[in-house]
Amino acid sequence: MNRGLRTIVFTLIVGLVLGAVLHLGIVLALPRLGTSSAFQRFAATTLPFETTPFTPPQADPAVELSACRFHLAAGPARVRAPARDLVESVSIHAMHGGVVYALSDRGASGGMIDLTLMTRRQFDEAQAQDDVDQPNQDLRVTVPEQSGLAVLRVVVPFESRRAQARELADGLSCVAASP
Amino acid sequence: MRSLLVLLAVLAIGAASAFASVYLAVARDWQPSAVHVGPWVIQSRTGQRDADPYARAAIARAGLVPLGTGEGALFIAREDSSGRPLSGACDYVMAGPLPSARAWTLAATDRSGHAPDNPSGRRALTSAEVLRDSNGRFAVALAADPLAGNWLPVPRAGRFTLWLRFYDAPIAATAGSLKPGDLPAIERTACR
Numbered sequence: 040m041n042r043g044l045r046t047i048v049f050t051l052i053v054g055l056v057l058g059a060v061l062h063l064g065i066v067l068a069l070p071r072l073g074t075s076s077a078f079q080r081f082a083a084t085t086l087p088f089e090t091t092p093f094t095p096p097q098a099d100p101a102v103e104l105s106a107c108r109f110h111l112a113a114g115p116a117r118v119r120a121p122a123r124d125l126v127e128s129v130s131i132h133a134m135h136g137g138v139v140y141a142l143s144d145r146g147a148s149g150g151m152i153d154l155t156l157m158t159r160r161q162f163d164e165a166q167a168q169d170d171v172d173q174p175n176q177d178l179r180v181t182v183p184e185q186s187g188l189a190v191l192r193v194v195v196p197f198e199s200r201r202a203q204a205r206e207l208a209d210g211l212s213c214v215a216a217s218p
Numbered sequence: 219m220r221s222l223l224v225l226l227a228v229l230a231i232g233a234a235s236a237f238a239s240v241y242l243a244v245a246r247d248w249q250p251s252a253v254h255v256g257p258w259v260i261q262s263r264t265g266q267r268d269a270d271p272y273a274r275a276a277i278a279r280a281g282l283v284p285l286g287t288g289e290g291a292l293f294i295a296r297e298d299s300s301g302r303p304l305s306g307a308c309d310y311v312m313a314g315p316l317p318s319a320r321a322w323t324l325a326a327t328d329r330s331g332h333a334p335d336n337p338s339g340r341r342a343l344t345s346a347e348v349l350r351d352s353n354g355r356f357a358v359a360l361a362a363d364p365l366a367g368n369w370l371p372v373p374r375a376g377r378f379t380l381w382l383r384f385y386d387a388p389i390a391a392t393a394g395s396l397k398p399g400d401l402p403a404i405e406r407t408a409c410r
Contacts, residue, residue, distance in 0.1 A: 050224050054231025061236030066271045069244065070278035077281045095283040099383050100333060100341035101323040106283075126321040126385050128289030130265075136278035138265045141286020143320075143386040183267075190283055194321045194385050196346030198339075 070135040078134045078188045082108055088116075088213045092205070093190070103193045103204040107213035110186045115157045115165070117216040118189040122147035125204055126194040129211075131156060133184040140180045155179045155216060156187075189213050249273045256398035257295040258382070265291070265390060285383070290319070291390035295380040299403040304380065306334075306362055306373040308409040312380075313357035314402035319387030321345050324358060326372040326380050334362065334378075336371040343370045360404075380404070 070076065077095050085091050085108065093106040109116035120129050122144035129152050130141035142152060155177040157165065162181045169175050191211040193204040242248070251263040251270045264273045265287040277284055285292055297303055298310060306328075316322060325342040327333055333341045343358060348368050350356045359365045362374040372378050382402075384390070 046220075046224060050227045051231065054228045055235055057228060057232030058235030058239070061232055062239050063271075065236060065240045066243070066275050069240075069275035073278045075281050076278040077283045080281045093283075096280055097282055097331060097381075099323055099381070100325050101344050102383075104283075128286070128386060130283070130286040130289055132283060136282075137267065137269055137274055138284055138286040139267060141265065141288035143289050145386060188283070192285075192289070192385070194323065194344070196321065196344050 070137070073135075076134070076136045077132060078108060078136075078186065081106055081188060088215065090209065090211045090213065092208070099192075101195050103195060103201065103208040104190060105208040105211045106188050106190045107211060108186060108188050109156055109213045110215075111156060111158050111161065111182060112185050113215060115155055115161050115216045117212075117214050118152075118154045118156060119212045119214075120144075120147075120152040120191045121207060121210040122150055122152055123207060125196065125200070125207060127152075127207065128192050129154065130190045130192070131180060131182065132188040132190060133182060134186045134188075135184065139182050139187065142178075146178075153178060154189075156182050156189075158182060158185065243272055244275050244279060247276050249276065253393050253396070255393075255396045255401055257297050257299050257301075257404050258293040258401050259295070260291065260293050260393040260396070262291070262390065262393035265289075285385075285390070287390040289390075290383060290385040290387050291393060293382040293384075293401070295382070295404055296377070297404075298406050300406070302406065303377050304360075304372075304404070305409070306375045306378055309407045310360040310372075310404050311357050311407055312360060312370075312402045312404050313355070315400060316402060317384060317387060317389040317396075317400065319345070319384035319389065321385040322387075323383045323385075324370055324380065325383075326360065326370055326378050328373040329377050329379060331379075332373075334371045334373040336362075336364070338364060338371065340369075340371055343368060 090107040128143040131139040193208045195204045253260040264284040322345045358368040
């Protein structure tokens with residue numbers, strides 16, 4: 040092989056290897072660089088901890104959906120949703136997309152789905168303060184980011200029950216919990 | 219001089235191939251962890267903390283709120299069971315077993331995600347509405363014009379997408395082990 044050809048092959052191979060590395064880096068960084076995640080769209084029109092009906096892209100027409108955003112910088116947050124006779128579920132989404140946790144109404148106790156959201160550090164602190172004799176009953180979920188979205192989906196089994204499903208969905212609440 | 223040229227060429231090839239491949243993967247919604255079962259595509263891992271990075275990028279870009287693995291699963295069909303694209307110019311029957319779930323819903327949209335216009339106002343069919351025979355089996359007619367029984371309106375023209383969603387279903391966690399016989403088939407019956 041002459042020297043010119045060797046240089047071209049070498050350039051191509053090194054270029055493509057660099058391309059592969061860049062490709063992976065860009066894909067991994069995309070969720071953090073973007074400005075169109077569900078949280079960012081929702082946050083543009085709502086106040087923190089405010090519950091609002093929400094229709095994200097590709098939403099199920101047979102589901103009533105509400106969302107509220109939570110922020111953990113000042114302390115843990117509590118997400119509650121009343122459960123009745125309709126199929127429903129709560130999911131927690133990190134600010135840059137990605138499901139952190141999801142639970143159906145079968146995980147409700149006393150007619151209420153009840154989650155306490157914490158950062159890893161808040162979780163460790165809470166655990167250190169727990170009374171050994173009185174185990175904590177809260178369902179604690181650690182969230183990898185400081186902010187995110189809590190979403191309540193209520194399935195509308197028949198069109199005639201849509202109003203009830205909406206009412207149930209409106210019952211979602213996000214509040215800053217006292218640590 | 220020569221080594222500078224080589225360096226520039228390496229950088230140019232690297233940047234061009236990286237941006238082109240990222241664009242193709244994300245814009246085309248390429249998801250390495252998607253499971254294909256018969257006509258259905260199941261994005262089995264989008265509802266978990268360890269979703270693959272391509273799924274994460276696509277979710278963030280489109281502003282989606284995916285179903286968590288603990289709450290349900292989404293199955294998407296863009297083709298019938300013979301591999302032909304679903305077309306609004308044709309009628310279809312969807313029949314066969316469904317994984318167990320407390321509720322499921324079936325909806326059709328055009329390729330841009332819009333529900334079909336129809337006088338009935340129906341936009342989805344749910345597990346509570348569907349009529350079953352004495353063995354608990356059922357078939358759903360997918361057609362632009364209203365039909366008696368289990369009918370789901372589909373767009374009148376162009377290709378369409380079927381969205382089958384399961385709620386409170388363990389299926390999300392085990393989608394990888396599904397076989398085509400475990401899910402409903404979509405058969406074309408007639409075309410206009």
